Amino acid sequence: METGNNPLKELTGNLKLVLYLDSTKFSYSIFNTDNNCFEIVEEKNLNYNNNINEEIQSIINANQHLNKKYPTTLLAIDLGPSTLIPEVLFEEKYIEKYIDLTSNKNQDNTCYYSKQQFTDCYSISSVNHELMDLLKNYFQKIKIKPFSSIFIDYAINLNKKTKELYVQINAYNFHMTLVNNKQLEFYNKFEFRNTNDFVYYFMNCINNLDFETEKNAINITSELNPDHILIETIKKYITIKFINRPTHFLYKDSIIKNRSYQNHNLFSQLICE
Numbered sequence: 001m002e003t004g005n006n007p008l009k010e011l012t013g014n015l016k017l018v019l020y021l022d023s024t025k026f027s028y029s030i031f032n033t034d035n036n037c038f039e040i041v042e043e044k045n046l047n048y049n050n051n052i053n054e055e056i057q058s059i060i061n062a063n064q065h066l067n068k069k070y071p072t073t074l075l076a077i078d079l080g081p082s083t084l085i086p087e088v089l090f091e092e093k094y095i096e097k098y099i100d101l102t103s104n105k106n107q108d109n110t111c112y113y114s115k116q117q118f119t120d121c122y123s124i125s126s127v128n129h130e131l132m133d134l135l136k137n138y139f140q141k142i143k144i145k146p147f148s149s150i151f152i153d154y155a156i157n158l159n160k161k162t163k164e165l166y167v168q169i170n171a172y173n174f175h176m177t178l179v180n181n182k183q184l185e186f187y188n189k190f191e192f193r194n195t196n197d198f199v200y201y202f203m204n205c206i207n208n209l210d211f212e213t214e215k216n217a218i219n220i221t222s223e224l225n226p227d228h229i230l231i232e233t234i235k236k237y238i239t240i241k242f243i244n245r246p247t248h249f250l251y252k253d254s255i256i257k258n259r260s261y262q263n264h265n266l267f268s269q270l271i272c273e
Helices: 052-062 092-102 129-138 147-158 195-208 229-234 264-271
Strands: 015-022 025-032 037-045 072-078 082-086 109-115 121-128 142-146 163-169 173-180 183-191 218-222 240-242
Touching: 015 264, 025 052, 025 264, 037 264, 052 129, 072 147, 072 264, 082 092, 082 147, 092 109, 092 121, 109 129, 109 142, 121 129, 121 142, 121 147, 129 142, 142 147, 147 163, 147 173, 147 183, 147 264, 163 229, 173 195, 183 195, 195 229
Parallel strands: 015 072, 072 142, 163 218, 218 240
Antiparallel strands: 015 025, 025 037, 082 121, 109 121, 163 173, 173 183
């Protein structure tokens, strides 16, 4: 459901702050629990070559909405690798070792994890410890999850009890999840430097999964424009279907004007909270 009008009112205990962070952007939304409505969505670009901690601190200090206090703040971080561990094997004291199984943890990073909502696994990732301290200091009642955790749960939630492939396409990486009958069958994140790399990783992964692109469209979310070279190029090889924003929330006019496949990195956090 979508609706519009009315400026953001004075902040109350009925509002949630929803944040998303990756290497190129820091975005946020304010969600009103009284009327089940997303009031605002805003995005701030980050310079990949700058000190991300200083940039985020500057953005927060200059932003009237981020300077307020909220009873609940949600944050999804898409920085660095992550891994999944089955619930029966998970022990908190081993989280650093779990990360080391798939990548070498940076000594400046601290590990964090979250329990999946719709599958019996834990998602584990790491982030610069100074950045983590900064975020926890500014947003004291904050729930932090790896974006991989959110994306996997969101795909399972969206799945219609058939075999479906879900992909979040970003400027320098993409997340791919295969769900079959509400069961997670595959997840991975791929980094790339150019369009050729993107196509190679994308199509090679689909082929290895034996996903029948001739019969099935691939579900896409992204912050990129529909004429972006990555979107235009992959459409030459497969049929894609942009995912619409969740219908059980309301959205203010300024958000409805955005493309419906965008901002799922924020909207999904309410579903997978």
